[in-house]
Amino acid sequence: MKLILPILASLFTFTSLSYAADNEDSTAAPPEATAPLSPAAQKSRIEPSLDENRIQELVKNTPEETELLQLDTGKADEKLIGFYRTEGSGITQGGIIIFPDQNTHMAWPDNLKYLSEGLSEFGWYTLAIYLPQPARLPIPERTLPTLSNLTPTNPSRESEDSEPANNAPSAKEITSTPTTDTPKDEATDTPKEPYEETIFRLGKTAISYMESRENLDRFIIIGVGTGATWAAQYVNKFQEEQDLRLLMVDAKSPADNSLPSLSTILPEIKDTIIDLHHSSPRSSAINLTQNAPNSRLRLARHNKMNNFHQSRMPAMTDNWKRNNSWLLKHVRGTINTYVIKAEEAERAIKLNNKIPNNEQAPGQ
Structure with a gap:
């Protein structure tokens, strides 16, 4: 019993000292709160560039026997990126420039890469170019729904002079101030360049390069x-200005409805047009969309x-x-029929017309 009393006294003393120390800490001045960072100091969100990422991957994975081109187009900070292949048959047929779909790129294995490499084995210099992504369509202005026709559930409980709960704006205030999803940038008043101007510069750069390097004069786009x-x-x-022909594979219009459609463009083209597609006969007959x-x-x-020459290709398979x-x-066959052989026949007709009748071969 004599031993327990001193121990209890020491425990009581230690507890009292700890309680006093806790009270001193609680009455001390709270630490100063750190001021929030200003908007300028906060890091702005950087959206990844699809074009830059794709180009970096294409540069790293350039196919064999293919030359990577990076040509100036005449505009600052703009280059033509393309895969160039020389012909491999010894007989030069001309140059081919390939425009890919906006959802693919110039080395797309499903068709672009195969056409670029395959046609180069039959006398064609091929250049598949990278088309940058077009600018995003502006988000349409969206306004809040009209609330003027809405009536409160219990109008007798509300007074005309009463303030809306939680300082909420009235229906009249809401409908009078439309809101948009994205604020307009007042600092950039200069209109953006139409996307087709970029296409024109890339195409002219490709044509000029192939003309100066290979002395070509016949091109298929x-x-x-x-x-x-x-x-x-x-x-x-x-x-x-240029000796051009057009070949389309599963043609479709871009999402921008402000651009001219193929139904407007094609009648104005005087040179050869080849239209290849994978549509089935039944779907083609009943589908009359653009x-x-x-x-x-x-x-x-x-x-x-x-x-104009149209041809249906075999249906797509899993292979x-x-x-x-x-x-x-199909591409080779239509090119041979409607470009090479047709032009040879046209030249022969012109040559025969220039020969006097008394100098023509018998039977002509």
């Missing part, structure tokens, strides 16, 4: 998907476009290698 619309735009723009092949065929017949081989055969 191949457009795949939405690239077919831009290819048609380019051919229509420069058909008087992107439907049957609509383009009816348009060509209506305008008596003798330069992408077989699809690519079919695509290459």
